[in-house]
Amino acid sequence: MRFNVVGLGCSALDYLGVVPRWPRLDEKIEMLNFTRQGGGPVATALVTLSRLGSSTSYIGKVGDDEAGKFILKEFEKEGVDTSGVVIEKGASSLFAFCVAEKNTGKRTIFWRRGTCSELDPKELNKQLILSAEFLHLDGHEIKAAIQAAKWAKREKIKIVLDPDVNPPEMEELIRLTDVLIVPSNFARDFTKEENYSKAAEKFFAFGPEVVVITLGEKGCLCKSNKGVFTRPAFKVKVVDTTGAGDVFHGAFIYGLLRGWDLEKTAEFSNAVSALKCMELGGRAGIPTLKQVEEFLASCVQNKGPSGLHRFK
Amino acid sequence: MRFNVVGLGCSALDYLGVVPRWPRLDEKIEMLNFTRQGGGPVATALVTLSRLGSSTSYIGKVGDDEAGKFILKEFEKEGVDTSGVVIEKGASSLFAFCVAEKNTGKRTIFWRRGTCSELDPKELNKQLILSAEFLHLDGHEIKAAIQAAKWAKREKIKIVLDPDVNPPEMEELIRLTDVLIVPSNFARDFTKEENYSKAAEKFFAFGPEVVVITLGEKGCLCKSNKGVFTRPAFKVKVVDTTGAGDVFHGAFIYGLLRGWDLEKTAEFSNAVSALKCMELGGRAGIPTLKQVEEFLASCVQNKGPSGLHRFK
Numbered sequence: 001m002r003f004n005v006v007g008l009g010c011s012a013l014d015y016l017g018v019v020p021r022w023p024r025l026d027e028k029i030e031m032l033n034f035t036r037q038g039g040g041p042v043a044t045a046l047v048t049l050s051r052l053g054s055s056t057s058y059i060g061k062v063g064d065d066e067a068g069k070f071i072l073k074e075f076e077k078e079g080v081d082t083s084g085v086v087i088e089k090g091a092s093s094l095f096a097f098c099v100a101e102k103n104t105g106k107r108t109i110f111w112r113r114g115t116c117s118e119l120d121p122k123e124l125n126k127q128l129i130l131s132a133e134f135l136h137l138d139g140h141e142i143k144a145a146i147q148a149a150k151w152a153k154r155e156k157i158k159i160v161l162d163p164d165v166n167p168p169e170m171e172e173l174i175r176l177t178d179v180l181i182v183p184s185n186f187a188r189d190f191t192k193e194e195n196y197s198k199a200a201e202k203f204f205a206f207g208p209e210v211v212v213i214t215l216g217e218k219g220c221l222c223k224s225n226k227g228v229f230t231r232p233a234f235k236v237k238v239v240d241t242t243g244a245g246d247v248f249h250g251a252f253i254y255g256l257l258r259g260w261d262l263e264k265t266a267e268f269s270n271a272v273s274a275l276k277c278m279e280l281g282g283r284a285g286i287p288t289l290k291q292v293e294e295f296l297a298s299c300v301q302n303k304g305p306s307g308l309h310r311f312k
Numbered sequence: 313m314r315f316n317v318v319g320l321g322c323s324a325l326d327y328l329g330v331v332p333r334w335p336r337l338d339e340k341i342e343m344l345n346f347t348r349q350g351g352g353p354v355a356t357a358l359v360t361l362s363r364l365g366s367s368t369s370y371i372g373k374v375g376d377d378e379a380g381k382f383i384l385k386e387f388e389k390e391g392v393d394t395s396g397v398v399i400e401k402g403a404s405s406l407f408a409f410c411v412a413e414k415n416t417g418k419r420t421i422f423w424r425r426g427t428c429s430e431l432d433p434k435e436l437n438k439q440l441i442l443s444a445e446f447l448h449l450d451g452h453e454i455k456a457a458i459q460a461a462k463w464a465k466r467e468k469i470k471i472v473l474d475p476d477v478n479p480p481e482m483e484e485l486i487r488l489t490d491v492l493i494v495p496s497n498f499a500r501d502f503t504k505e506e507n508y509s510k511a512a513e514k515f516f517a518f519g520p521e522v523v524v525i526t527l528g529e530k531g532c533l534c535k536s537n538k539g540v541f542t543r544p545a546f547k548v549k550v551v552d553t554t555g556a557g558d559v560f561h562g563a564f565i566y567g568l569l570r571g572w573d574l575e576k577t578a579e580f581s582n583a584v585s586a587l588k589c590m591e592l593g594g595r596a597g598i599p600t601l602k603q604v605e606e607f608l609a610s611c612v613q614n615k616g617p618s619g620l621h622r623f624k
Contacts, residue, residue: 028421106337
């Protein structure tokens with residue numbers, strides 16, 4: 001079987017709650033809303049691609065605990081193939097408790113490492129990886145990720161990287177990457193540059209053909225051999241920003257699969273990410289292609305003289 | 313079947329984590345330790361009694377979700393009878409996420425109401441309630457609690473109350489109560505008294521034969537027709553105070569079942585509560601009778617000139 005996108009990275013179980021305000025230590029506070037959803041950078045990007053209509057397969061390690069079972073069930077429900085998943089007996093999966101503040105949508109994440117061992121390159125299904133048009137990585141399971149990237153490189157499969165962590169091998173992985181999409185704080189920490197254009201230049205020098213820095217409510221900055229441009233974010237009523245970056249990655253890969261230019265791809269990715277933020281959790285708000293198209297059409301109608309899109 | 317203690321109240325599933333420090337909004341913080349345990353004031357008091365060697369039965373409503381199943385399994389494991397539990401189809405159980413700060417043991421609780429309907433007095437097993445020597449209530453399921461208290465009163469079954477909530481019917485329930493044990497903040501809010509001796513007097517005037525106010529790290533204050541006395545808390549290395557009050561109630565009922573005087577009962581309850589605080593969660597640290605006896609014996613040996621017990 002062939003897939004548009006194969007992703008290798010970490011999977012998590014996210015518990016998500018909304019509180020009226022951020023509490024002090026030693027308080028009891030009632031949550032206004034509560035849900036649980038699968039999470040993880042590559043994992044949620046694949047769910048995004050799947051909702052948009054692409055075929056996807058997830059590779060990673062999960063425990064055989066209740067959380068692991070929940071994570072696999074969510075993939076199944078979303079149509080993400082899990083034939084490359086390694087289930088570790090007696091191990092627990094990564095768990096996160098994300099609490100969002102009602103009025104700002106800003107969230108604090110309490111997380112707990114799982115007890116799964118690291119994914120060994122020997123546990124990889126090479127055939128599965130080479131079946132993809134795109135390989136998506138998040139820097140977790142770094143040894144396996146580098147092995148997979150090397151195989152993909154030789155076969156000219158495009159490699160997209162979302163560096164969620166920063167192990168010593170990160171530079172090696174960036175050098176293997178075709179499309180590098182990083183959050184602003186990673187850009188600052190890794191390049192020691194406060195100016196995002198300059199940070200993008202530095203990443204570009206490592207070899208990727210496209211570098212994107214995501215800027216949260218400010219949108220994104222893209223760098224390619226054609227130069228640098230920025231795209232503002234869409235203004236929406238934010239409920240929760242959990243997973244906004246993961247979803248942006250999925251949408252960006254979707255644009256590349258469709259052969260769109262970078263401007264259209266960036267605009268589309270901003271839209272998908274904005275729609276996600278209108279619901280609690282990393283995945284509940286991920287739109288279908290039809291929903292994105294309707295959103296974009298409505299934004300064109302409402303485009304004000306400032307050039308900023310507004311959506312109610 | 314007859315039970316030493318039948319309890320009627322709320323059950324919860326507690327997720328418990330430890331963080332190195334209390335985070336700001338919009339941070340990601342790794343938990344140092346994580347566990348999940350059953351919770352709820354009466355529920356945890358019954359587990360305490362069961363570990364100490366008394367026979368107990370829990371009455372309450374739980375959902376048939378994963379949390380509800382976990383709650384029932386924990387009761388089973390602890391030897392708490394659940395023949396009076398009503399399981400509601402399609403409903404979710406109360407859920408709490410308790411985060412304790414490493415150095416202080418102080419915790420913040422994010423909680424979410426379950427979707428179970430209120431327990432109806434018609435759903436009560438009267439026979440089961442009248443089989444008990446003590447009936448323990450926490451103010452949840454207030455209509456059923458008042459009905460149960462009225463039945464118990466007529467048969468001279470002793471009623472112990474831990475007011476965890478404050479519905480309009482609370483005064484009626486306090487008037488039916490024999491042993492009222494309240495946390496300090498409830499004492500202040502209910503009586504509008506800052507002086508705990510005076511607050512205890514006010515509660516005593518409603519009819520209970522014993523009134524206890526728990527004072528956290530300061531121990532407890534007891535009032536009966538013989539007068540008022542206080543008992544200092546034991547100094548221990550606190551990991552988490554979640555459930556310290558619930559456990560105190562269970563231990564206090566144990567002392568009354570044994571026919572101990574109030575001084576010995578208060579001392580014993582302080583000891584059980586202190587031991588609980590040395591582990592994460594409301595239940596993990598609840599000691600057996602032998603462990604309490606060993607702790608108390610070691611404290612007598614270490615008793616300094618200040619009269620304060622120390623335990624390492």
